[in-house]
Amino acid sequence: MKTNSVKHYLFSKGIDQYFTGINDVYHFNIRFFKVLFTRPFHFREVINQSFEVGLKSLPLITLTGFIVGIVFTKQSRPSLEDFGATSWLPSLICIAIVRALGPLVTALICAGKIGSSIGAELGSMRVTEQIDAMEVSAINPFKYLVVTRVLATTITIPILALYCSFVGLYGSYINIHTEETSSIVSFYQSAFSSISFLDIFSGVAKSVVYGFTIGMVGCFKGFNATQGTRGVGKAANQAVVLAMFLIFIEEIVIVQLANWIRYF
């Protein structure tokens, strides 16, 4: 009897926390859009944050994009060889990288690197009262810290995704070039002949959504951190896990939408 009531209590507490959490996220988003177009606009801070997000992720994105291009080409070649269709390799790689791999790989790397960094930074500012210090100095910390970071990730991650796709294709070309002599111009001509504007647009559009998600989740977790230094670690960790989970959900939805538009 006692065990049942404890279970019941924990179950109701879990449900309560789940819906309270959803309500908090909803209000955090509403607050973002409410203050987004109100003065003051911290353009300089948006540029600083974009610089932080973009430049610091560049080496990792370059390396990962390049390796993804090489590995994906290496893995695809044997299957195409069976059908004598290796000439389709650039098209296949280009479709896969521009439509899915470039944006997704970039988003996952940024969720790990940027999301955790934003969660930890804001979490640390919260528990050391730096956010309260902004409040009492008549500075809106939500606008200065959250809006600038979310804008920075939303603007920068699509650019990084395009860059990642380009580097991935270059990796693919290097791999093809080691197997058979081909020029880079003919490789890119063949690759881009198979994709349409919609492919590039959907890749950029989904990166905008991923960028917004990474910034928003990192800021939400960090801004609402509690329980001292333990809370900072928790905020950083949850920022990564939740952002990655949402990115995969969004990937499914956006792919479905893009396919629906493509075949409509």
Place this chain on the structure above:
Amino acid sequence: MEKHDKQPLKSGDPVISIHGLYKSFGDVPVLKGIDFILAKGENVAILGKSGSGKSVLIKIIVGLLKPDAGEVLVFGKQIDLENRKVLDKMRLRIGFSFQNSALYDSMNVSQNLAFPLMMNVKNLSEKEVNSAVEEVLDAVGLSEKINEMPSDLSGGQRKRIGIARTLILKPEIMLYDEPTSGLDPITSAEIIELILEVQQKYNTSSVIITHDLTCAKKTGNRIAMLYDGKFVREGDFAEVFESKNEEIRGFYNYNFIQ
């Protein structure tokens, strides 16, 4: 500096008036019907043991916490957390010195001091900002630390920079949250001296939250003792500690080793 809709206040006019203030966290009541008035030019030291709600009280005054019930008037206006513009105007007239200084650790001392000024005062030249920074650094006696990072400063220096950061906006009320906690007696004496200098030079009214009786005695014209969510005694130092109340005597005996 932006213009505030200031009403001229004379010495003795209330700058903070609190009536019937209640605040709880969950089921735990912290403030149980507080009444408090701070007059212009007055310096009140609020004493009380840890967890008695001293910090909660000043956080409510500055709008960091929302009271459950009661009236909080600052410069004669009710604190309204929903009206950000009015709240920010009021906050510009109040300086808040945090217990752990709360310096922005990604900025150096100069940037920490310039930040609130640049965010609140439009069209300031770099020269004007630098001169304001130098002035407040000079006021707290740390001019040589202008390019240091907060992590390179000692506890006492961090407190001084924290106070300097509030002074740069020329506040009329200063709220000090445990200004001497965690400091050695010599550094504590220096901070007490600084608080007195700020009171005289900047003509501020102040609320000093502390459990350091030396700090309370030296900085406060009036002492208020907070116990169990209510003020149990108010007056000058001698009046408060004449009390036979065990809690108040215990406080006195511990601080003065009797």
